Amino acid sequence: MELTVKSRNAKITERQRRHIDEKLSKLARYMDGITSATVEVHTEMQRNAGEVHRVQVTLVGEHGVYLRAEEQAPDLYTAVDAVQEVLQRQITRYKEKFWRKGRPRRPAEPFVELEPSVAIVEPEAEEAQPPAVIRTKQFKLRPMFTEDAIEQMELLGHNFFVFQDAETMQVNVLYRRRDGAYGVIIPETA
Numbered sequence: 500m501e502l503t504v505k506s507r508n509a510k511i512t513e514r515q516r517r518h519i520d521e522k523l524s525k526l527a528r529y530m531d532g533i534t535s536a537t538v539e540v541h542t543e544m545q546r547n548a549g550e551v552h553r554v555q556v557t558l559v560g561e562h563g564v565y566l567r568a569e570e571q572a573p574d575l576y577t578a579v580d581a582v583q584e585v586l587q588r589q590i591t592r593y594k595e596k597f598w599r600k601g602r603p604r605r606p607a608e609p610f611v612e613l614e615p616s617v618a619i620v621e622p623e624a625e626e627a628q629p630p631a632v633i634r635t636k637q638f639k640l641r642p643m644f645t646e647d648a649i650e651q652m653e654l655l656g657h658n659f660f661v662f663q664d665a666e667t668m669q670v671n672v673l674y675r676r677r678d679g680a681y682g683v684i685i686p687e688t689a
Contacts, residue, residue: 500527501535509542515575522583523556529590532561540575554578556586563641566590567655589654596650640670648673649681 502520504511511519523536541553555569566589570581642665643651652660652673659674664685672684 500524500533502538503535504538504540506540507542509540511540518576519579522579523558523586525583526558526586526590529587530560530594533558534561535559542575549573552578554582556582558586563639563643563651564593565638565651565655566593593650593654642668645671645673645683 500523502523504516504519519538523538526536527533535558537557537559539555541555543551543553545551551571551573552575553569553571554575556567558564558566560566566586568582568585568589570578570585572578572581640661640663642663644665648660648662648671651662652658652675659672661670661672663669664671669686669688671686674682674684676682
């Protein structure tokens, strides 16, 4: 497993790096094929809690499985331990859901009707700042069915997921609606 540790505003000591490596290497017992792990450590001061360490870990599996967890604690070691426990639960849930029951394949739904949305425009403040991109992410698009995309979205804990449909090879966007159901945005080709 390739381990990458990034720190935004604090230096990671060798002892802390060993602890992170030790905790995350234990996850290989629960799931074979973890190819890489990216750990982002961010230390910040909060008014009511003092210094807080936020640890975000993203695991990438060999079959295009992404698992992500984020925890914070006053101590870096406690935050790493908490993230490891969350990822262990996610791996267990993933294995129970897919490996024990088998993976039934159904064709993707050809069309999902979307509800029209209403934009609410608020009056601009006098010193309004233009919106800025604060984070950019890159990832590989792998062909998958809609059911696989739903599971990946749930494992990551996101409200949307961009994927390449295995049948049409188009890039689609899966999102969670307010009523708990899912919608798919399919681009129209000219």
